């Protein structure tokens with residue numbers, strides 16, 4: 089006798105909830121799952137058996153089982169080595185790709201050398217096809233690919249996976265999801281949908297799920313690549329806007345008739361805190377992430393010119409954050425990518441500007457932080473996108 093559809097729906101929701109807990113929090117006893125999910129012990133037991141039969145989790149006795157206190161509750165562990173997604177981060181001048189296991193574990197990764205030029209879509213997609221084939225070839229026998237996610241430094245239409253515009257790459261209307269799916273199918277026979285999101289949005293979600301902002305409902309995440317992107321989490325949900333283009337804080341205008349921006353406007357925040365601004369202020373002739381890191385390192389070693397450049401950029405960083413604090417009243421502001429090093433070198437200027445510009449009431453609870461996932465925040469965010477289907481309908485997704 090088939091169960092009524094309503095019961096099937098509830099079972100699917102519960103399987104997803106159990107698997108999501110294991111994925112986010114790691115190994116956990118049946119007893120803890122029972123307490124956390126508010127379901128009864130028999131239901132949790134049935135759900136974990138189903139997930140184990142599907143090869144998604146394993147169950148065993150705890151490593152340090154206490155004696156004399158009755159039978160210990162079985163521990164449910166994610167099958168991180170066996171169940172994985174392909175996660176891809178496409179920056180302005182670099183592609184990173186990894187096999188990421190259930191539980192958010194980076195199992196194997198490939199990364200291009202940074203170049204001095206922005207990537208073309210053709211070059212990025214060819215690299216993804218090549219890396220995908222290498223990663224799958226190295227995957228253990230019997231392991232299962234359950235999804236693919238891409239984080240890209242561009243404005244993305246998430247429902248179709250189309251890059252509308254990359255202010256620092258010059259990409260226009262590129263059907264990235266389709267191109268990546270095509271390359272993976274051709275080079276390694278991988279099928280299934282490819283989901284694409286903005287890198288800063290996905291980094292914000294990754295830090296919110298398993299990083300420095302875990303447990304924070306209201307977060308502003310600032311991602312510095314060549315330009316500056318943003319991800320805003322409001323009441324635990326990513327603020328995406330009507331078409332998914334929201335959160336482009338790098339293009340918040342901070343200076344009337346300021347410098348020309350890659351987006352076509354003038355005086356955007358990224359023209360004062362982006363890569364070109366930092367290197368220009370420091371008089372550094374190079375470009376790219378290594379050049380920015382070299383300025384930060386020079387300042388740390390006492391180079392007066394580099395210190396002055398970072399003070400100036402830090403002041404502008406605080407200027408923009410003050411506006412964001414006044415608008416969003418976040419609990420936490422996270423500065424990632426190249427802005428991590430800039431903030432750590434210029435925290436005094438950032439805080440000083442915040443004290444003079446932000447509303448005291450909004451500023452008093454704000455924590456300024458750098459990402460726990462460090463450089464991998466966009467990559468792990470892309471992995472979470474890849475896991476979304478599995479965590480919504482575990483048995484269906486595991487069956488392929």
Ligand SMILES: [Zn+2]
Nearest residue numbers: 339349351356
């Ligand atoms: Zn702009």
